[in-house]
Amino acid sequence: MKRYIVLYLSTLIILVPLDFLFLGVLARAFFTAEVGDMLGEVRAAPAILFYLLYVVGTVVFVSGRADATWRSTLVQGGLFGLFCYATFELTALSLLRHWSMAVAAVDMSWGVVVTAISATAGLLAANWLAPQA
Structure with a gap:
């Protein structure tokens, strides 16, 4: 059980800052230019729930x-x-009028990168901090 807790927390600690860096700094201008009027203020509760569940998955x-x-x-x-x-x-892309293929491609590519990095780094951290018995 300790290993899963370490694995979960280490993955979460890596994923969230990487995603915030990407969304808030690196890709912010791109997303604003593509779908600007659709973007609003981040609602904390759904965002937190997403990260907590995504890392479980x-x-x-x-x-x-x-x-x-x-x-x-x-x-x-x-x-x-x-x-x-x-x-x-x-x-x-299928439902929202102003969603673009460019946004979908960039975000799907980011999903590949951020999940691969955070899952792998989380595993390496768990292997170090709580090795399998």
Whole structure:
């Protein structure tokens, strides 16, 4: 149980700052230019719930597996990120008038990168702090 807690917390601690850096600094101008009037103030409760649940999914389906290695976690984390982010992006693209293919492509690519990195770094941290018995 301790290992899963360490795995969860380390993944969360890596994912959230990376996502804030990307959304708040690196890609902010791009998203504002593409869908500006659709963006509003961040609502804390749904955002927090997203991060808490997303990391549960990452641990359950990617890095918490008994046979997880850093290589498998990197690949499966990227795939998990692609599938999860694509679910939102392609739904938004199909329903929202001002959503663009460029936004969907950038955000899905980011989902691959951020999930692969945070899942793998979380696994490495857990291996160091709470090795498997």
